[in-house]
Amino acid sequence: MRILAVDIGTSTVKSGLIDFEGDGVKGFNTIEVPLLRPEPEAAEHSADYLWGIFKETVKETIRKANMEEIDGIVVSGYLFGLIGLDSQNRPLTNIFTWLDRRPAKYLPRLYKTLDPFEVYRRTGCPPLYIYQLAKLFWLLQEKKTLLEKTKTILDAKGFLFLRLIGEKVMDRSSASGSQLLNMYSLDWDFDLIESIGIDPGILPRLVEPNTIIGDLPVSIANELGIKSGAPIVAGVFDGAAVSIGLGGLNQEIATSHLSTSTMLRVASPYPVIDKSPYMRFQTYYSLKKTWLPGGAVNSGGVVLRWFRDSLGGLEKVLAQDLGISVYEILDREAMLSPPGANGIIFLPYLSGERFPIFGNNSSAVIFGLREWHTKRDILRAFMEGVAYNLNLVNEALRENNLRFKEVRITGGGAQSQLWLQILADVLNTPIKAFTRGDAALFGSALVALETLDPSFELTKFDQYLRFDRIALPSENRLVYEKQYEKFKKVLNSLIPLFNEN
Template sequence: MEYMIGVDLGTTSTKAVLFDDQNQVVAQANYGYPLYRDEPDMAEEDLDEIFVAFSNALGSVIRQANLAEGNKITAVSFSSAMHSLIAFDKDWKPLTRVITWADTRAVEFADDLKKSGLGQEIYSKTGTPIHPMAPLSKLLWLKNAHPDIFQKAAHYLGIKEYLFHRLFGTNKMDISIASGTGLFNIFNQEWDAQALELTGLKPEQLPKPVSPYEYETKMVAEYAAVLGMPADTPFVYGAGDGPLSNLGVDAVKPGVAAITVGTSGAIRVVSDKPVIDPKGRTFTYALDKDHWVVGGPVNNGGDVFRWARDNLFDAEKSTAALLGRDAYDLMTDIASRIPAGSNGLLFHPYLGGERAPIWDANARGSFFGLNHSHTRANMLRAVLEGITFNIYMVSLALEEVVGSLKSIQATGGFAHSPLWRQMFADIFEQPVTVPESIESGALAAVIVAQKALGEIDDLYEISKYVGKSATYQPNPENYEAYRELAPIFIRLSRQLQTEYDNIANYQRKHNVK
């Protein structure tokens, strides 16, 4: 048998999925790592912990492939979280941990850049909104807050590029990841001179931009031995997790949106060219040079559901364990007993600041409309609805840029929940389809590898492998309630935004992490 492996480098875990030659899942392994929040607004990962998780996940599925029996791994390909930044000295010793997309310590510098005309000018060339998530802002923060690190830094990579450097000694970045840095001109597909001048970087401090279809075949012997695979196995660079999520659920036709809710979330559509929003609300990232993903990301997805589990439903965690059930399944059962609209309780899910649609790292979460009749169950359903309302707000901005949406393909952890799927269908008033392959990012990475190796002619081959497990139609009894509440949610988000800076500064003053 011949196999390919799709590796999904996520924010809190790395997953490896083994596919057979019919693109069917044979095995998978997932290893987690902590997100360090040692100070307010920090969100970092440890390089060695990520490398160990990657090695364990990859090694696990390689063992399950039974190479000793004559089977073969024909390629390993990657889907990767975007916007990470790591500084290295001239000898390639790391000067920082992985500064992730969720780190918002650059908020002051992003805000200053947004207020100047220069921010919109750079966005119009890079397609990356001005926000602390982007390496552009992180570099401005490093330069001003940690000049000792900035002066020593000779190289900057993201997490996937670090893994390739460690395995192969390379210094490259695929254009998909590069397009999310805020430093890459998406029109000439080179590092942008104006962005480099602003940050004080030289082009040689950044990796060489390469096609997502480029691959390496000369792995360091030590790591090949640890992983248990031939050193000449092709490792394909692949692309960012957002663009590959669209490909992985076959959301590549006009008007077909992909919605992903994992730790964070996003809504995206595919265009044949870069599309810039005059208001700077949406991103444009490359899948490859001919496919561009336009959309908006949100910070607050499944991590907010986890917050509700840990802080509002701690007792149910123990109950679920005793019953042999998943705590989230038990919670969604509880939430399903509450009518749509949570009896007039709204929740703004901005526990980690927010990217689209408000692009405000100082945003904070809140319940609105609480009265004596509301229970924990109301609060739980309001949390799920608040995450969904927020992504609906992003979709309204997206439609201004790319036109109306016709249908939704859903993926990520929320796609396991029938309640949440129906909630999206009702709030968006659009059919929501869940593909059979939940491992859409890994599958898409494998499709990229097959094109890289000449096994297929184009990416649209993926439609053969993405079936439908279910389609949810809007329920008129529910969407009438949501039609009333959505405008209140949107207006309220604008009104509260006038005070986000003040409450965030208070929290920083008192070291609230």
């Protein structure tokens, strides 16, 4: 069976043809998505431009794969996007992405109206500005006339479905990251939505991820260069697709995606919320009555990208001369600093963070820097800081009886054996890296395969997974245990200052 899988990200749209009877992924293609910033703190996508990129990357995949006949189409996409449509399904807005900070200033007012812990208990989503609930409240405060004209809201993936088949739908997996879905009933929480003055009639129809939502029309098929009639499967959100692609429906396996941001999630047969008052993790829905408690954090590969662009001028030149990636040079340099980075602690909050107790206002901090430290110490501290931050999520999960025996990881950061070893030592858990393909596309294709082929079971494909790198906890974990406690002390001492901003 041949499945066309597409992943809609905040920075790129990716596509590939997964041939389950042939040799894996064919025609992989990726196109960057420009982020629009029409005013301070805005971060938007043009919906029509995104639709154009979607078609362009699919056409290129079909051309590369040299295959016009496919058995199904499936799409995964980023969470938290919101676009308003009028009565003719025309965009009234761009797509507001999760990077859009304009709703943040209204968050205190929103949670004077609502009990934040009650919202968390019902939706699994902590009180953060990234969610559609906060975006709707912001629109209510600043763009009320526009909101009154809005007849439907969708996310980025839902808008593409509208263009593909003319249906306004949202899969329950993506909807679980909106803060508008009751995570127990898996239906819209109408009481919550109405309590802030929003008409629930603007919400799209909900479907299960393993639902065929329509067939590819002739007009679109001709434009894409493929035969019409292929069934379109709703699919899951991007993080769930990664988890599925890594075998993460097994409750003993946690999954992570070390890219610009990163995450740590583990499967559960029931919804789970943090028993502490700090709401330290989110719980989103995957499919087939499986939930994914865990945490997505802003701070991942972005810290190395910042280091590369701000402090890595010489490394860029050297990498160009040697014909290798600059990140390989940075990796080698960081290896020359000992575990613990000679005492430097880095709080990696270059883009703020998603922890309610401090996240919205946090910023990056280098603590303990002395004149005898070197750039390699700072570089290693950056990598360790990301691991310590992810361990905050790990601790929260384990304190809530969500325990796992290994972490499976993908993304650009998984290419670094050093970073994998740091994570294994800090999390005190074996790490397995999958870097030979795109886990999100593969996971989405698996969802489509099970939907279209009743003989296939998602839970049984795990035996076919092969991992490129493995890192086991070493004696260095004892160093990291001490450094992690120092990391938490530094963080806790700065939380009051963060919250003054």
